[in-house]
Amino acid sequence: MKSIIVFLFVATIVFVAFNGCKNDDATTNPTTPTTKTMTLAHFGVDFSEGKVGDPATPLANEKIDGETIAWCPNGSGGGWMTGIWYRSRDDKIYRIGPGDLATITSIDTTKWSSNVCGTPLKNGEIWAAKALDGYVVFKVTAVAADSAAIANGAANWPATVEYKFSTTTKFN
Numbered sequence: 583m584k585s586i587i588v589f590l591f592v593a594t595i596v597f598v599a600f601n602g603c604k605n606d607d608a609t610t611n612p613t614t615p616t617t618k619t620m621t622l623a624h625f626g627v628d629f630s631e632g633k634v635g636d637p638a639t640p641l642a643n644e645k646i647d648g649e650t651i652a653w654c655p656n657g658s659g660g661g662w663m664t665g666i667w668y669r670s671r672d673d674k675i676y677r678i679g680p681g682d683l684a685t686i687t688s689i690d691t692t693k694w695s696s697n698v699c700g701t702p703l704k705n706g707e708i709w710a711a712k713a714l715d716g717y718v719v720f721k722v723t724a725v726a727a728d729s730a731a732i733a734n735g736a737a738n739w740p741a742t743v744e745y746k747f748s749t750t751t752k753f754n
Contacts, residue, residue: 665702
């Protein structure tokens with residue numbers, strides 16, 4: 583009888599040691615961030631899948647939400663090699679301005695711009711765009727901003743961004 587009591591006591595201690603703290607641990611783990619980071623390029627981007635194309639592994643055309651270019655995508659035109667722009671596949675894009683991406687919870691689709699020539703991508707600025715299967719807001723964290731850096735930089739016109747994708751105009 584004594585050995586059964588000792589066995590139950592040890593079994594209880596082992597059970598508590600391995601299972602008793604799981605609820606405590608669950609409340610201290612950080613939540614998964616709602617933003618992601620990627621480097622956009624001229625060979626296309628798919629925000630919903632978090633993929634960027636390159637010459638060796640192009641994205642399927644039906645997946646491409648947009649790309650970076652070194653000329654103005656719409657509006658008054660021009661601007662060759664004076665900036666890097668994001669060209670949305672549907673030409674639905676607008677500049678929100680500088681700020682904190684975490685504060686963006688929704689976008690206004692009545693603000694799509696028909697002329698973004700005066701506003702190439704700049705570090706710290708937030709943009710909203712229509713993707714093929716939803717919407718994206720992105721904050722530029724690294725991009726060449728002058729003609730010499732663009733002309734002497736990578737030929738795929740990279741722009742590193744922090745972004746949030748949603749199938750609706752609302753972002754968590």
